[in-house]
Amino acid sequence: MRVTAYPRAERGDLVEVLHGRPVADPYRWLEDAASAATARWSAEQDALWRAHAAGLPGREALRERALALADAGTVTAPVRRAGREFALRRLPGRPHPVLYADGRAIVDPALLDPGGTTVLDSWDPSPEGTRVAVQLSRDGTEVGDLHVLDAGTGDVLGPPVPGCRHAPVAWICEDAFYYVRDQWMRVRRVGGEDTAVLRVRGVPGLGISHDGNWLVISSAGPGGTGLRLADLRHGSPAAPPSRPVPHALAAAVGRDGRLYLAVPERDGLALAVADPRRPRERRTLLPPDPEAPLADFTVLAETLLVSRLRDGAGELLRHDRESGAYLGSVALPGRGTLGRLSAEGDSAWFTYTDTLTPPQVWRYDGGAEAASLWEDSPARIGLPEVRTHVLTATSPDGTPVRVTVLAPPGAGPRPTILHGYGGFGLPMTPSYAPDSLAWIEAGGALAIAHVRGDAGSRSQGVGAHRMRTLEDFLAAARLLIDDGWTSPDRLGLWGESNGGLLAAAALTRSPELFAAAVCVAPLLDMVRYERSGLGPLWTAEYGSASDPAAFHHLLAYSPYHRVRPGTRYPAVLLASFGGDTRVDPLHARKMCAALQRATSGDGPILLRHESGVGHGDRATGTAAGLAADLLAFLAAGTGLSR
Secondary structure, three states: OOOOOOOOOOOOOOEEEEOOEEEEOOOHHHHOOOOHHHHHHHHHHHHHHHHHHHOOOOHHHHHHHHHHHHOOOEEOOOEEEOOEEEEEEEOOOOOOOEEEEOOEEEEOHHHHOOOOOEEEEEEEEOOOOOEEEEEEEEOOOOOEEEEEEEOOOOOEOOOOEEEEOOOOEEEEEOOEEEEEEOOEEEEEEOOOOEEEEEEOOOEEEEEEOOOOOEEEEEEEEOOEEEEEEEEOOOOOOOOOOEEEOOOOOEEEEOOOOOEEEEEEEOOEEEEEEEOOOOOOOOEEEEOOOOOOOEEEEEEOOOEEEEEEEEOOEEEEEEEEOOOOOEEEEEOOOOOOEEOOOEEEOOEEEEEEEEOOEEEEEEEEEOOOOEEEEEEOOOOOOOOOOOEEEEEEEEOOOOOEEEEEEEEOOOOOOOOEEEEOOOOOOOOOOOOOOHHHHHHHHOOOEEEEEEOOOOOOOHHHOOHHHHHHHHHHHHHHHHHHHHOOOOOHHHEEEEEEOHHHHHHHHHHHHOHHHOOEEEEEOOOOOOOOHHHOOOHHHHHHHHOOOOOHHHHHHHHHHOHHHHOOOOOOOOEEEEEEEOOOOOOOOHHHHHHHHHHHHHOOOOOOEEEEEEOOOOOOOOOHHHHHHHHHHHHHHHHHHHOOOO
16 A cells, blocks of 8 residues: 655755764754644644554454453462462453462552553562562553562552562562662662662663672663672671672572672683672583573582573573582473573472463473473463474574574465664574464564574674674574565565664665564664663663774664665664654654654554553553554565465
């Protein structure tokens, strides 16, 4: 469907000279969401999208199928505190997960807010299991209130703490805990007042030892990662003596009282161990494995249980706790993704999921040295038949790029979605995704490009090396076309957040390879990304435009600045969210205006903006509606018919 006229967007003549380079920013005015001009333009874009969406074939059927596939529900591994068990479950038909304590629901966001916009962001039980700190936010902002509840009754204890954004919590005892708000670590008495303890910059983290003696304080931001270890045996809770822990990315005090450190080395992360009183006197317990990055570990009564990523899937390994010697692997149900390890005594629990398996909880038994199913997903539903194919593309510098293709049975070119992320060291691992299964069931294929910047290769795609990530992604696209999996008129792009940046960089670099693209909550103006949302925290990933060398790298791939008039761009749908406090919707607005003016193609350039939701979790029905819109748009652009 060709759009014959787009809403008028005044193209300004703003040009700034940055580090000796003139940089045009004709749609700077769209950064101001509160201006009358932006509001008018946005309302016209909303009307254009709604009219287009109403005519997308198969949209309602895709929504219903995505919702039905999501109704398998979810479960999480239990967290045990003094005999009491805490876990999240989302039952079929329910919009949000519910927090349970010993099988009793104590926090149900749907009961608190029938409108479905309240989300349980995090929860942390006390060591005695009598109380739990929960954080709730509304409208997708991820900024909300921290409450303390009685774990037995669900009653609220004392006034809430406002303005918390996924604030890390570390309980000292059932009456007091540390938490972080406004870049300060604070100690709080339940029902009482706060005392500021320590300034913590960037993204903070807190972890307390099981014996309550040690507190690990972490921060990650523009200056890198910082770690401090506080000795809670001495001094007051408001002024515990602490010391830096150098040359480590993460730390935790195990049940054996030893300090475990994730230490960066040339070939990846090593696991080292030390006495917490002398953190510099460490020894390597597990050396780096460049083929299997370290994902998680936990200390059991007899062994060290380690989770790694190998060839894009999770594995679970047993090691001697003292020497680090390899003792064997733990059989898993398939090639999938493992959640965080939660341990008690000689047992550990973890979630498992893969392409056709909704989340399950498995329990590792140290006595039997084996894992077994602990809790299945709440419901069993009919699933489509899916074939998995692993391909290898070659990037221009000769680097192999693994590409996983999920497709229905049968051969021949078919409409295909290419998906990637390529940032922050986050893995692209097999997991249950209702929207992906709905697409495959309709006859399409999904290709996942494991590019540099993902888990195990972050350093190879960070900062000045960012162009490698884009080259890997484009190599995957060309392989899919050259090997007959799809064709340029049937190949679509899908990217979210940093993945939306990757998809937009690909479509502006090589628009001829793609028929359609969806970019969800994307970063797009890389010259000014630091000025909004959580951008200031991401300079370690992308580099800062204030640095001349980094500026030139950013400008080289910044999608907004690579839009060229008269180019035949594919159909593009940009999705933004009113409650998004991570990536400001201004990126999508500016990119939409630039593409609408520049394109000479027949494919529509549209903006889908949604209020009351944000960058993270949302109600199941809302998620299904978004998925249906994106899939229906890609189906129309790539020729997928139901």
